[in-house]
Amino acid sequence: MRSYLSWTTLPFLFAISGAACSSGNMNTAAGSGDSGNGGDGSSTGDGSSTGDSGSTSDGAGTGDSGAANDGAGGSDSQTPLDSGMWGDPLGVTLGSAGDYVILAKSGISNVPTSAITGNLGISPATATAITGFPLTANSTNVFSTTPEVTGKIYASTYAVPTPANLTTAIGDMMTAYTDAAGRAPDVTELGAGNIGGATITRGVYKWSTGLLIPTDITLSGSATDVWIFQIAQNLTVSNAARVTLSGGALPKNVFWEVAGAVSVGTTAHVEGTILSKTMVALKTGSSINGRLMAQTAVTIEGSTIVHP
Numbered sequence: 001m002r003s004y005l006s007w008t009t010l011p012f013l014f015a016i017s018g019a020a021c022s023s024g025n026m027n028t029a030a031g032s033g034d035s036g037n038g039g040d041g042s043s044t045g046d047g048s049s050t051g052d053s054g055s056t057s058d059g060a061g062t063g064d065s066g067a068a069n070d071g072a073g074g075s076d077s078q079t080p081l082d083s084g085m086w087g088d089p090l091g092v093t094l095g096s097a098g099d100y101v102i103l104a105k106s107g108i109s110n111v112p113t114s115a116i117t118g119n120l121g122i123s124p125a126t127a128t129a130i131t132g133f134p135l136t137a138n139s140t141n142v143f144s145t146t147p148e149v150t151g152k153i154y155a156s157t158y159a160v161p162t163p164a165n166l167t168t169a170i171g172d173m174m175t176a177y178t179d180a181a182g183r184a185p186d187v188t189e190l191g192a193g194n195i196g197g198a199t200i201t202r203g204v205y206k207w208s209t210g211l212l213i214p215t216d217i218t219l220s221g222s223a224t225d226v227w228i229f230q231i232a233q234n235l236t237v238s239n240a241a242r243v244t245l246s247g248g249a250l251p252k253n254v255f256w257e258v259a260g261a262v263s264v265g266t267t268a269h270v271e272g273t274i275l276s277k278t279m280v281a282l283k284t285g286s287s288i289n290g291r292l293m294a295q296t297a298v299t300i301e302g303s304t305i306v307h308p
Helices: 010-020 095-099 162-182
Strands: 100-104 107-111 115-117 119-122 153-155 203-207 211-213 217-220 227-231 235-237 243-246 254-258 262-264 269-276 280-282 287-294 297-301 304-306
Touching: 095 100, 095 162, 100 107, 100 115, 100 162, 100 297, 100 304, 107 119, 119 162, 153 162, 162 227, 162 254, 162 269, 162 287, 235 269, 243 269, 262 269, 280 287, 287 297
Parallel strands: 100 119, 100 287, 107 297, 115 304, 119 153, 203 227, 211 235, 217 243, 227 254, 235 262, 254 269, 262 280, 269 287, 280 297, 287 304
Antiparallel strands: none
């Protein structure tokens, strides 16, 4: 089932929901009727009407067990549904990995001039695997600094306690990746792996292929809503494409779990934490409000990166 709304489908959705429910509200089996994770006001049945098992019926009167029906009367699992259709997933716990805006195992490379707000960490690779930055060690050799980073740079060869702290952070990054990858999906194969132009509400989204974002998308929700994207192959954000947030949504609640490589195109923008099993590459002029966490390397080119 899709859980995103677009300007082309929204009037159709309102027409169905208005005809199906005299109170103007919809009950669904996958809805947020529990007291722990309430959905929005448009998806919760009120006390004046008797809900069914969680289904809405179309004009032909045929109900299903949790999918909205299309106007022809047949069950259509691809019909766009209102936000709050599923429970709000818990965020992914990053542990000490969350203290870093870039965290990698084998390398961090930069093509100047980038602007980074937050700490960088690399382990088990040594400080020599950090390239493109002029590094200046502090007096204790626990960390180093550089003009392009508002924060500190840590490497496995720096003085105690940095090596142990990085080992813990890398372990927490791996745990977070496994956690995100293991969540039960609410939606699978959205857009057949191409979600350009979509407005996407909270939930867990899974693709058995790569994911392409060729044009702008919007993540719409509140400050407590969470998005987890599970991508079995590569994540590609095309040049100039933007991931934006609306309705109070926060980048700290967005997680991209990617089994393949991540490529963010020239001047493109992303929101959220990227957890990649391989590498992350930000092209010239690209930006992210979030974190880059790679189980191999991170490469950036005149990029802007801000810790969420």
